[in-house]
Amino acid sequence: MRKDLGGVNVPALRSHNTALVLDLLRGAGEGGISRLELAERTGLTPQAVSKITARLRADGLAAEAGHRASTGGKPRTVLRLVPSAAHAVGVHLDRDELTVLLTDLAGAPVALRRRPLDLGAGAGPVLDAVTEEVRGLLGEYDGGGGGGAGARTVLGAGGPDGPGGLGTAVLGAGGSGTAVLGVGVAMPGPLDHRAGVPGRVTGFPEWAGHPVRDELARRLGLPVVLDKDTNAAALGLALRPGAPGSFAYVHLGTGLGAGLVLGGAPLRGDRTGAGELGHQTVQLDGPPCGCGGRGCLEALCLAAVARGERAGAARILGVGAANLVRLLDIDQVLLGGRAVLATPEVFADGVRDVLTGLGLTTPVGVVAERDAVAEGAAWLTLAPVFGAETGRLHGLYGGEPTERR
Numbered sequence: 001m002r003k004d005l006g007g008v009n010v011p012a013l014r015s016h017n018t019a020l021v022l023d024l025l026r027g028a029g030e031g032g033i034s035r036l037e038l039a040e041r042t043g044l045t046p047q048a049v050s051k052i053t054a055r056l057r058a059d060g061l062a063a064e065a066g067h068r069a070s071t072g073g074k075p076r077t078v079l080r081l082v083p084s085a086a087h088a089v090g091v092h093l094d095r096d097e098l099t100v101l102l103t104d105l106a107g108a109p110v111a112l113r114r115r116p117l118d119l120g121a122g123a124g125p126v127l128d129a130v131t132e133e134v135r136g137l138l139g140e141y142d143g144g145g146g147g148g149a150g151a152r153t154v155l156g157a158g159g160p161d162g163p164g165g166l167g168t169a170v171l172g173a174g175g176s177g178t179a180v181l182g183v184g185v186a187m188p189g190p191l192d193h194r195a196g197v198p199g200r201v202t203g204f205p206e207w208a209g210h211p212v213r214d215e216l217a218r219r220l221g222l223p224v225v226l227d228k229d230t231n232a233a234a235l236g237l238a239l240r241p242g243a244p245g246s247f248a249y250v251h252l253g254t255g256l257g258a259g260l261v262l263g264g265a266p267l268r269g270d271r272t273g274a275g276e277l278g279h280q281t282v283q284l285d286g287p288p289c290g291c292g293g294r295g296c297l298e299a300l301c302l303a304a305v306a307r308g309e310r311a312g313a314a315r316i317l318g319v320g321a322a323n324l325v326r327l328l329d330i331d332q333v334l335l336g337g338r339a340v341l342a343t344p345e346v347f348a349d350g351v352r353d354v355l356t357g358l359g360l361t362t363p364v365g366v367v368a369e370r371d372a373v374a375e376g377a378a379w380l381t382l383a384p385v386f387g388a389e390t391g392r393l394h395g396l397y398g399g400e401p402t403e404r405r
Helices: 011-031 035-042 046-058 123-142 212-220 229-238 297-306 310-328 338-342 344-357 372-386
Strands: 062-068 076-081 087-093 097-104 109-116 152-156 168-173 179-187 224-228 247-252 256-262 265-267 332-336 364-366
Touching (some): 011 035, 011 046, 011 062, 011 076, 011 372, 087 123, 087 229, 087 372, 097 123, 097 372, 109 123, 123 179, 123 212, 179 212, 179 372, 212 224, 224 229, 229 265, 229 372, 247 310, 247 338, 256 310, 297 310, 297 338, 310 332, 310 344, 332 338, 338 344
Parallel strands (some): 247 332, 332 364
Antiparallel strands (some): 062 076, 087 097, 097 109, 152 168, 168 179, 256 265
């Protein structure tokens, strides 16, 4: 059951209350929402809402969206979010490709760059490429400006502590004034989300312990958040209106992993180790895997794809999906990644057939967007602005706040 989130009328929590209002403005869309409705939905006083919305309008984050008839007196002024007021960068650092995407404040993609990449080239050359592409993207969108010049603090947002975190959202103004909240980076795991460093990435052990987050923050002059590719995608999907409360995003591309959302919150685990679906052992005497094990789901799936046996790969993937459903009792399985999107119906049908054969009725869907990971990476930066730490979501579903737990 859902109920409205209560605001807190304490000056020290001004940013929390601002985030509640921003989230409701985002959920209201172009139609907007009145100050009275904002007060009713947040539990804040009308005076507090007026002060918050005045600051948001002064900062260019909110604007009038017209008027709405009231039951008495003058028509109510309706306010809306201004998506173009700020932007976020999402980086998908894959094993063989780099995607850099710019979104507006509402999370809608507005620009993209893509190039081949060899993750095995080492941290130096790879982070050089990321830096070049992020700067190039911001320069193109700005019309020639750089992404980090003239940084200014516009609003506070809770987020990860430590270097590169979002305790305060810093907006770097580009050549034409484009405000950039920060950069979210998604890459293969395992990794330590809190520390911002990769672990022993399968096939690329040289990345272990490299300070990716801090180094990119220093290079770009912007806050940076690092997470696993599957976690980032799951975060972005969880923030869509109508998203199920519990689901698994199963990504099959150059590797295999899962992003898990349980009770509306991403599940990372204390060491960011949750969701390593690809390294479930499903065949004790199976082929060796780059992780050091044998018969791993990832090794078997990718081998079947390489042989052109996509229906077989789908059935293998279905075994892993069934394990997730039985273990976590999730509401839905969502499939994505380049291998899946090459033949989406084959994978959806194959996974569904395995579940059905085991008496499991969990729906299976396909995430059609190729850049779901990059979009989710941008949300690593955006989510705190709307009152959600990336480890806990609330009030981010189409403007209807979810029940506080």
